[in-house]
Each structure stands twice: as C-alpha cells, then as structure tokens.
Amino acid sequence: MTPLRLLAMVTGSPRLLGARPQAPAAPVRVPPVSLSGAGGTAPAPDRHGPRARLRAWAELLRVSALFTVPGDALAGAAAAGLRPGRGTALAVGASLCLYEAGMALNDWADREEDAVDRPHRPIPSGRVAPGAALAAAGTLTAAGLALAARAGRPTMAVASGLAATVWAYDLHLKHTRLGPAAMAAARTLDLLLGATATAATTATAAPAAAARPARVRAPVAALPAALALGAHTYAVTAVSRYETQGGSTTAPLAGLAGVAALGTAVLRGRPAPWEPPRPHAAAGGLLLTAFTGAYLRTSATPLLHAALNPSPPLTQRAVGGGIRAMIPLQAALAARAGSPLNGLAVMGLVPLARALARKVSPT
Secondary structure, X not given: OOHXXXXXXXXXXXXXXXXOOOOOOOOOXXXXXXXXXXXXXXXXXXXXXXXHHHHHHHHHHOHHHHHHOHHHHXXXXXXXOXXXXXXXXXXXXXXXXXXXXXXXXXXXXXXHHHHHHOOOOOOXXXXXXXXXXXXXXXXXXXXXXXXXXXXXXXXXXXXXXXXXXXXXXXXXXXXXXXXXHHHHHHHHHHHHHHHHHHHHHHHOOOOHHHHHHHHHHHHHHHHHHHHHHHHHHHHHHHHHOOOOOOOOOHHHHHHHHHHXXXXXXXXXXXXXXXXOOOOHHHHOHHHHHHHHHHHHHHHHHHHHHHHHOOOHHHHHHHHHXXXXXXXXXXXXXXXXXXXXXXXXXXXXXXXXXXHHHOOOOOO
C-alpha cells in the first residue's frame, strides 16, 4: 500500500482515494406545520367574502345596539296613554333607520381618530370604504324620514328634528361640551316620535274636532318619560367620552349617581318633579319593581367598576352596560305609565340584545 493511499484511508478524502466527489445532498424539505387540523396549512381569512363584508357592516352599524330602539316608541305610546298601532310601527321603523344612519355617520366622521385609537374598526381597517359609510348614512336618513312622513306631518316634524340632531352630533357637537346634551336630545325626541306617531294614526279614526287636541296632548303627556330616558342617555354619553383612553373617575361616579336617582324616581312613579304621582296599581307594581331593578343592575354595576378602576376596558364595559340598560328603563317607563304589557314586550328584546352583543360590540 502506497503512502498516498494510506493517507487517503486515514483522512477519508475521496479525491485521494481516486473517487469522484459526490454532489451535495438536496436539502430536506420539512412539511409545514398544519394549523387547520386537516393536514394542510390554515387558509388566510377572506376579508372580502360575503361573510366578512356582512360582519364589517354589522360592526359599523353596531347592530347589537339596535334592540334598544323599539322600546322608545313603545314607551312613548304608553306614556301618551295610547295603545300601540300602525303609527307605533312606523315610528319604530323610522327610529331604526335614523339610529343606524347615526352609527354609519359616526364612524365616517371619526375615521381619522379611529385610525389611531381604534384601527380595528371597519373603516380604518379597510373593510368598509368611507364613501360607502357616508352613502349609507344618507340613504338611511332618507328612509327614516319617509317612514315618519307616512304617519303625518307632526311625526315628520319630530323625525326631522331627530335627524338634524343626529347629524349635528356626529359632525360637530360630540367633540364639544354639548355632546352629551345633543345625544340626550336625540333619545328624548325618539320617544316623543313614538308618542306623536301613535297619536297621529289613532286620531284619524276620531272626529276632526277631537283629532287635533289628541295630537297635541300626546307629546306633552310623554315628555316626562322622554326626559327620563334623555337623562340616562346624557350620563352614558358623558362616560363614553373616556372609553378609548380611560382615566376619568368623575364621569362614572356622576353617572352612577344619576342612574340611582333616576331609578328611585321611576320606582316612586314620578320621573319628573312637576308630574303628579301615579299609583303603582295602575302601573303594575310588581313589574315596575322588576324592570327598575333590572335597569339598576345592568347600568349601576359596571359604572361602579369603572369608577373604582377607570381603565379603558372597564369604561367601555360601563358604556355597553348603559346602552343595554335602556331596554329595562323603557320597560319600566311603560309599566309606570300603566302599560305593563308594553313593558313585557320591550323586555323580550333583552335576550336578543345580549346574544348579539357577544358577537358585535354595541360601542
């Protein structure tokens, strides 16, 4: 054996052994880890499919808060001492359209602010075009006014005031000190819309001499209940101004005091100081107590938590609780006015609102 071959055997060099060098082995490809559980990679979510677009619009319009709207018309009809009818249904339709118009317009007006504080919202995330949101706001406003017009001129006048308040709030007033007052005025007008529309269609069956006084009395009779709902809306809106950054203890504490005072006033059958008290027997005492208790539990507990810890998540939870609490408040106002059946009908919306709120946030 030659020295060269001995050296090749010791070092293992193929060149020294006279063999051709082999090409490097191909890299081993490791199959990707499956995320879908079916042996393949999980597909990327389709942000442009029908379901994705539907969810984006549901978030934009905050559909879970829609269930707080029909109770305005029912409570307004009850506060006016009238049974729900065709006018009440028209008022519900008009209110739903105007409410959703306000939601779409709100996100369009806040698109630059949401791009910083809430980039996941439909417009800043690119799931809904700004022009589409603005067009939806205009279309829904026109639809709401058209429905109100079918209930007569007085209803159309109230709906026009409501639409003007909604647009003024979204485009300018919400960034001023008048923001909570403007939102409270919108809810007040919405309840009066139900009273006016119900009275307008009910009065058509009455003689002409009696029709006009009936149309005038209905909004006046429903005003105390409307102001009570407006007071609650003011408190919730004042808290909502801090829901993205938190840090305010005063707003939740003031809201908690307002909610407690309002619940006490409704339980006593006297939502406004100038209104004469009504006996609990006429309002359905047990239902009135149950509805008011549900209102206090839904709104007061998250407000207390936000006051103790004014973080953004707890503040947002307080706002969401205040929105959901409008339903039992509407039911309590209807029962206090002597229409416990209207109150039960309104409370039937609570499970639907709660189920949908788990999927789409009301704030």
